[in-house]
Amino acid sequence: MKIKVNDMSGHCILIVDDSLTSYALKDHLELQGYHVIVAESCAETREMLFSPVKVDLMVLDYFLPDGHGTDLLCEMDPQTSRQRPRVIISSGILDQDSHTWESLRQRLPEAIRLLIRAYVNKPYSFDSMDAVVNLILSASERRTENPNEISSGDFEALPRPQTPTDK
Secondary structure, eight states, rough: OOOOOOSOOOOOEEEEEOSTTHHHHOOOOHHHTTEEEEEEHHHHHHHHHHHHHHHHHHEESEEEEEEEEHHHHTTOOSSSSSSSOOEEEEEESSSSSSSHHHHHHHHSOOOHTEEEEEEEEEOOOHHHHHHHHHHHHHHHHTTTTTOOOOOOOTTTEEEOOOOOOOO
């Protein structure tokens, strides 16, 4: 993967997925004005997260050729120089309503759970992914504490756990 640093006027989205759909989503999001990079493996994602290119949002598949998306999340320790972008988990294997997903999510450290802003079931429509991406990125621009204001048919924004500062 070649990483090119350029003058990006919009948000940078990193799609971490080894499916052909990731390139169609990349093209679609670029038409919406986003700078989009695709990483097809954990190794490529690690390289990207240590690069000088600031990633605003990561669309992360659960199953990758060389590991799991949640393993990548756990590596995003605040003590490293690795970036910690907001995350949309995208999976056709894990259902956000399943006991397996909830159990897996609860095993993640709280600091990592806070990065996960939404879960999108595959297959998804580009319109639904647009809604989630726009919601998360516009919420950060408004500096709102609740980026999960909207929901759509085939995604569900995850509730953010309360932190001591929320009380």
